[in-house]
Amino acid sequence: MPRYVAFLRGVSPMNAKMPELKRTFEGAGFTNVKTVLASGNVVFDASAKAEATLARQAENAMQENLDRTFMTIVRSVESLRALIDADPYSAFKLPPKSKHVITFLRQPYTSTLSLPIKSGDARILAIRGQEVLTSYVPHPGSPEFMRLLEKTFGKDITTRTLDTVKKCATA
Incomplete structure (x- = not known):
């Protein structure tokens, strides 16, 4: 059975409990469910379906069981591993303290940039399908990075550090 990762936008330990989220995904019919970190990453097995269909299934289950929904983007573990194995940041000269971040899009980006x-210190480096390679140098209290992403791609996105994506792909 294929393995997937659901990346939920806007989840934090303050607004979602991981055990409840896990139970919600299990109640939606997903199996071998595991949460990774406390930032809205849910790894699960499911019958092969379109990723958008799995995202809607998860969102419907959250609305029904949690009385709220977090925008959800689903990717197969296989596609995440292929992205990681391609070492996508090696082609860029980035500052040593920069965070490597993958921004996940709900829909393919069709405009030309x-x-x-x-x-x-925020950079949009490349677009690969529905994933955007980004980086930034963290500065306390600076919203520059997310402002740039939302200005360019809208709010139907979610971001994860490359390290978090690696953890999800191996969970």
């Missing part, structure tokens, strides 16, 4: 796009 002249990349990279820079705003302060």
Whole structure:
């Protein structure tokens, strides 16, 4: 059975309990469910279906069982491993303290962008299908990174560090 990762937007330990989220996914019919970290990453097995269908299934279950929904983007573990194995950041010269971040899109991005796009220490480096390779140098209290992403791609996105994606792909 294929393994998937659901990336939920806006989850934190303050607004979602991981055991409840796990039970919600199990109640939706997913198996071998595991949460990774406390930031809305749910790894699960499911019959092969379109990723958008699995995302809707998860969102419906959250609305029914948690009385709220977190926007959900689903990717197969197989596709995440292929992205990681491609070492996508090796082609870029980035500052040593930069965070490597993957921004997940709900829909393929069809407009043309002249990349990279820079705003302060935030960069949009490349688009690969429905994944955007981004980086930034963290500064306390600076919303520059998310502002750049939302200005460019809208709010139907969610982001994870490359390290988090690796943890999810091996969970």
